[in-house]
Amino acid sequence: MAKQTVAVLGPGSWGTALAQVLNDNRHDVRLWGNIPEQIDEINNQHTNTRYFKDVVLSSDIKAYTDLKAALDGVDAVLFVVPTKVTRLVAKQVAEVLDHKVTVMHASKGLEPGTHERLSTILEEEIPEDLRSEIVVVSGPSHAEETIVRDITLITAASKDTEAAKYAQKLFSNNYFRLYTNTDVIGVETAGALKNIIAVGAGALHGLGYGDNAKAAIITRGLAEITRLGVKLGADPLTYSGLSGVGDLIVTGTSVHSRNLRAGDALGRGEKLEDVEKNMGMVIEGISTTKVAYELAQDLDVYMPITTAIYRGIYEGADIRESILSMMTNELRAENEWR
Template sequence: MSEKIAVLGAGSWGSILANLLDENGNQVSLWSYNPKQVEELNTKHTNTHYIKDFTYSETLIAYADLKEALTDATTILFVVPTKAVRSVAGQVKAVLAETHAKPALIHASKGIEQDTYKRVSEILAEEIPAENRSSITVLSGPSHAEDVAKRDITLITAASTDLDAAKHVQNLFMNHYFRVYTNSDVIGVEIAAALKNIIALGTGALHGLGYGDNAKAALMTRGLAEVSRLGGSFGANPQTFMGLAGVGDIIVTGTSSNSRNWRAGDQLGKGKSLDEVIKNMGMVIEGVATTKAAYELAKQRGVDMPITEAIYQVLYEGKEIRQAISDLMQREGRSEF
């Protein structure tokens, strides 16, 4: 059954998800704050800053006006950087209050808000009251936009405390190359989604330094243990971290140059400063801000996260990367579990 869906955020992931929803027979409006990007999408059906050599559906319409994009939408998909979620959600609330609409909300943003340490679903729940939404669902898992653009096989998770809402999202996105599983563990899925970017920074740095597969596998495995520990302190289901949103996303983000967090780590490993890396990337590197939030959360909750702490020291305290690695390797021996 076709729906009117508003996708907020026209970066690589947002625009490709919008195109997929359009392919699946829905009426999709794609919102961007950038009028030039909107013009390119509507006239050339390209989004070259984010996805090169890809032509979007001609029936996918982009808007620079948020209210226009939201008109008659029964579902709203947020795919904006975490730092922008609260602001955009506040604008959406104003429109929904005016139109008396009550759409289903989905988000595919991966991060933790600075200072408040809120997960994205918590921000949405705070900014958009229950009378202006029917549900909130998280969409996450091992998924590069570039691969989905090529219709490569992709499996991800839709997580909601409302199973019917998760099934609704599953039905919206499923097709012959994009498969969605449902999950009720919103906490675990969101924490895994955010913290895997920290691990990707680390594996990218190892690559930049010239380390091999053994080192990267070690970091991903022990990094996953840290993510699981922090998630467990919030009551997340341990199985979630063994699933698509956990180990699956760490594999795809921690091993591929399609990951901007991996690319950022790679540049750091090659000796570039954080400021240089951020300037060169031209896109938000979620893992940088998430490292700070996770480090502070771990301290607050008494959770042991030595890899996260080491990456924090490199990013925010100027510690030399090789010294950080050496200090990790020379920690006192302990049991794996």
């Protein structure tokens, strides 16, 4: 692939890791953020120590606080910002972008209030004459491993196969590979909802339970994620792929998972506000739990794990009791759809 110029919006852990992947592929990478001290550190020290203590970034990666400058003449824009600010940043992009680009996102969540997927937000806020069909980059990936070039396989999903193939070629190299998919709904809902199940898996660990319980909640969690996704129009086979079961395994079992660590702390009896303060990073599973619970109620979808976590976080129930009760009292046929 010819050298491309790519603006990566969001210098968090995943945005920084993806910027390095693109730089390794000899693309021109511009990393945009709104914290001047962080941007100065990336440009002058070539580090991002808030997220990676011992990683030195290429001096070819340039960081910006000026969005217009970051977008000037780029071929593609990659959104890697928290769910709650995706719409705001998309509006800002639409205001200053002056040419058509390939628009991608690598965030995982559903918008509070509207319950919308992130690709839908980008479609709404960025005019069609300025963008391609949205490409979703998602799958089993921890920034802490990608940044040290561990082998990582994920998905590029778009309604436009050619846009997905563009992202595949843009990112793929000898340690980072993308598989294309056209099921945007499935890939996005899998990426968002697995964070909830990871919180539940962490809570079970915090309660002192082992691998049997973790395997149980991950497997039953996949069933309820699939139920909701299919109701929204997804292909059930997507949930057996990298962006489904793959992402659920890595998020529900790894020490790198913020959602797992948050659930573990809740399972040990810590208060949510203390957990969020100590984490220092966005815990998408917390806000996504509320969105998924509301969607499940609206669509009449059976989601017992999500409901148990919701009641623990938002209704003041003891999350440990809620999770344990759900795991030990459910009596259903395994293949029961609702």
